[in-house]
Amino acid sequence: MEQSNFIRTIIKEDLENGKRDTVVTRFPPEPNGYLHIGHAKSIIINFGLADDFNGQTNLRFDDTNPLKEDQEYVDAIKEDVKWLGYDWEELHYASNYFDEMYNRAVLLIKKGKAYVDDLNQDEIREYRGTLTEPGKESPYRNRSIEENLDLFEKMKNGEYENGQKVLRAKIDMSSPNLNLRDPVIYRISHATHHNTGDTWCIYPMYAFAHPLEDAIEGVTHSLCTTEFEDQRPLYNWVVAECEMENQPQQIEFGRLNITNTVMSKRKLKQLVDEGIVDGWDDPRMPTISGLRRKGYTASAIREFVQETGVSKGSGAVDEMMLEHYVREDLKLSAPRTMGILKPLKVVITNYPEGESEWLEAENNPENEEMGTRQIPFSREIYIEQEDFMENPPKKYFRLFPGNEVRLKHAYFIKCNDVIKDEDGNVVELHCTYDVETKSGTGFTGRKVKGTLHWVDAKSAVSAEFRLYEPLVLDEQMKEEALEDKDFLDYINPNSLEVVQGFIEPNLKDVQPQDKFQFFRHGYFNVDSKYSTPEKPVFNRIVSLKSSFKLNK
C-alpha cells in the first residue's frame, strides 16, 4: 500500500481530468558536492512517483555555475543514484541547453521583457528595496531593444569583465515578491565549465535556467523543496514569456531534516575542506556515500524516506527512525557473530590446559537458511570489560565474583578470582566452567540470568572497531544562536571512538561492506577504506536497542 501524500494526489487528479496524459519528473542536482540523505528523499519522490504512474524520470545536472561545479561531483552523484536503486531514463546537463537558453533570452529582449543593466552588485541590492519597501527601477531599465540586443551579444562575446553587466528580466520592481523585482537572469563569469569548457563566459541564473530545462525536457511535474515556493511565479513567468511549448508545473515539498544531523551542503563541504571528517564518505556524514560506508543499506534508506512521508512541513524526523529501518533491514540478512570491543581475559581454571574444542553456533537464529558454524573454545577467552563488575548494583545479570553466567553457545562459568594490576585495575578473571551445561545438550539443572558473548583467546583475530556518535548534537547547537559561534565549534568530540578488540577466527577473511551483527553490540560494516586482510576494521552502523541501564 503506497502512502498518500499531496503530490501523489495532484498527479492522480492531473491524469484523471486529462490535464496530463503522462508523468515526467527529474532529479536535478547541481554537481557542487556529494548527495546527502535529503537528496535521497528527492530522488525517491521523483523516481517513485514516476514509477507508480508509469512515467519516466531523468537525471539532469543543473550545472549553470562553473565556479562551484566539478566532474568529481558528477561522477559521485551518478554512482549514488544508482546505488540507491534507480535508473534514470535520460541523462542531461543544463549546460547542453546554453544555446537554447541564450536564444530564449534574446527573445525576451526582443519582446521588451529583458534588459542589460550596468548597475553593480551593490547598486542592484540597493535598488531592490527591502522586504517592506518597494524597489526602484534601474536607470538602464529602458534601453532600446536594439541597444539591449547589442549589449547582450557583447556580453556573450566576452567584451566585458565579470560583474560589469547583467541581463535582467523586466517584471516589477515594486512586487511584494522580491523574486519578481527584475531578477538577474544572466551574469558574466569568465570561468572554465566542466562540460562546456571556455565556450561561454555568460551563464544563466537558476531562476531562468531551471524552468527552461524542465520545459525542454517535457517535465510535467517539477518537484522541489519549499524554499523555492516564492520562485514559482517567476518560474511560470519564464515558461510563458519564453514561449515554451511544454508547461511544467512546479510543486514544492518540505525538505528532510533529521535530529542531530547536519543537512546543508555548505556545512558538509566545510567539514570536508577543513579536514574535520575523512572526506565526503566519512561514516559520520549524512551523505549517501557516508551512510554507505558506515553500512547503511539502500533499502533501509528507501524505507525510511518512504515512511517519513511527503508534506510541506519543516519539522525534523527523529534519528531513531533512521536507525530503526537499518536494524529492520539487517535483522535477517546479517550473520550474528561475536566480537569483543574492549577485551578482558578470562582463564577457565578447570579447563584442561592445551586442549580446545569446537562448538556449533547458528549464524542467525531468525534465519535458519544461514546455517551454522563451528567456533573454537579453550582455556582462555576474552569477554567484554563491561560484562564484569566487582561490586555490581542490583539487577546486574552479568559476571561478578561468585556469580554464574552463560557463555553464548558454550558453557556456564562462575567467577572465582579477580586479578588486578598495581593500580587496582581488573586485568584478568579466574573462572570455572561446568561441563554439564554445554549449549545444545538441553541442560536445565539450573538457570542463569545473564548470557555473555566471548572469543577464544588463542585463535581470536585482532580487529578494529569504530564507534560513532552524531557530529553535532542539537542540544549543543542551540547554544550557537546565543553565543555567536560557528557550527564547527560544536563538533561532538566523541563523534568517533576507535577501539581494538577481537573477533571470531572464521571472520578473518571479511570483505569491505560485509555486514554483521556482533551480539549485544549492534550491526557493523567492514570499512571500505581502512580494512585490510591483516586487520579488519568494522564501522558500527547502529547499536542494538537496549533497555539495560546501569544505575550506580
Place this chain on the structure above:
RNA sequence: UGGGCUAUAGCCAAGCGGUAAGGCAACGGAUUUUGAUUCCGUCAUUCGCAGGUUCGAUCCCUGCUAGCCCAGCCA
C-alpha cells in the same frame, strides 16, 4: 513589521463535511542462550487559539497566535 507557506500525540504523518490510519519513541506484560528479536497490551473524547456556517467541522469562512522561507551576479 511586505510577501509566500505550515500548524493533527514526544517526533514524522494519513485524513478532503459523517464522528481521529500508520510508523518511530515511550510504557506495561509474556517468551527468550543477545537486557536484542518476537508476541500481546497501553499511548489524541480531540486536530494551534477564538468565533462563525452546518443536523453535523480536523476538513468550509473570519480573526488571532506560533513556526519556516525570501532582500546572491548561489542553487
